[in-house]
Amino acid sequence: MVSRVADRLLIVVSVLEGRYFPKRPKHVLIVEAKFDGEQLATDPVEHTDQPEFATELAWELDRKALHQHRLQRTPIKLQCFALDPVSSTKESIGYVVLDLRAVQEKKQAAKWYPLLSNKYTKFKSEIQVGVVLETDSKALVDDYKAKDPPLRQGRAPALRSGLDPKSIVPILNEEEGYHQIGPAEYCRDYFVLSVTIAFATQLEQVCFLSMCSY
Template identity: 65%
Template sequence: LVVQASFDGEQLATDPVEHKEQPQFSTELAWELDRRTLHQHRLQRTPIKLQCFTVDSVSKRRESVGYIVLDLRSVQEVRQEPRWYPLLSSKYTKQRPALLLGLLLENDTKTSEPSPDRFKAKKAPPRQGQLGHGCLFALFQVRETSPASLSLGWNISLFVAAVCWIFLTSSDNLMSLYLSDKW
């Protein structure tokens, strides 16, 4: 499985993981923008498209599992609760996968080069209760960076924390567990 994110003509993807009941991703995908460019993308309603693919390890052939289109205008500077986004055009019609996404715009005043340790992958919360249909779990972060120059930069980060192909019977339990982990 691979999750690919497209924004402003640039495509970034997670490393492939084994296609199983509860595949795990620990990946951050990021785009940097200045304030004016971010404003233009919001005015033009530039989408962020997330696509999930199965990849044949021998032939490298990709098959779409589904996709999500996110509106950049919905990203706020205040922390919002993550919510489930079902994958569109999913090949799994009975057990439709979904992404759990939290969107956030943060002010980052660091002027140094970003280090690989800046974003750490978090483990998926423990899954409790009865298991049911398909889901995909991810965290979306948008970070504002402030370089040494006067103009502010924006760093849009997609952090895919974990993936599973089964829903918890109560997705509210998973969301509250995840929020208590202070994502």
């Protein structure tokens, strides 16, 4: 089971921001990423001199496929476009090619990549991109669900006769710091509720959104 989960990976490309772009108030910028015939794209952002993309794009594959793509030198191509929302005209600004052979499972610092074939010839436009291999979190969750839940010691309380099941709802006792389930005269036992978080990822995005809310 462990080996099957470990074989499932995500290629995660983080398109963070840009610099040295001209300001075009009537246009927006998007970055389209293409790998192995599958295309993903960022949301449109303002066409400023320092556009903020702050987007992660990911492709799922296993280690065998990853090995083949590295042997074949399959590229990850990021194409930058300027879009006119009124006319829907899309102009190709330039592109970046990422080498999959250099991608590691250990997160590396994001790098600045100059746009190749840059349409803005008077500007040295660049985009900041990070790329990493991650274990597929969905695979970990599925694996966790497939296992039998851990046994808990204790006994399950029997339902008292005459009680309406709909009336048995948890009520928070703030002073004592616990939840009471059912009428007080029937509450005799204490139980501990355990919650297991199987896996977490992209927690840095939570911090980023929290800071943005201020």
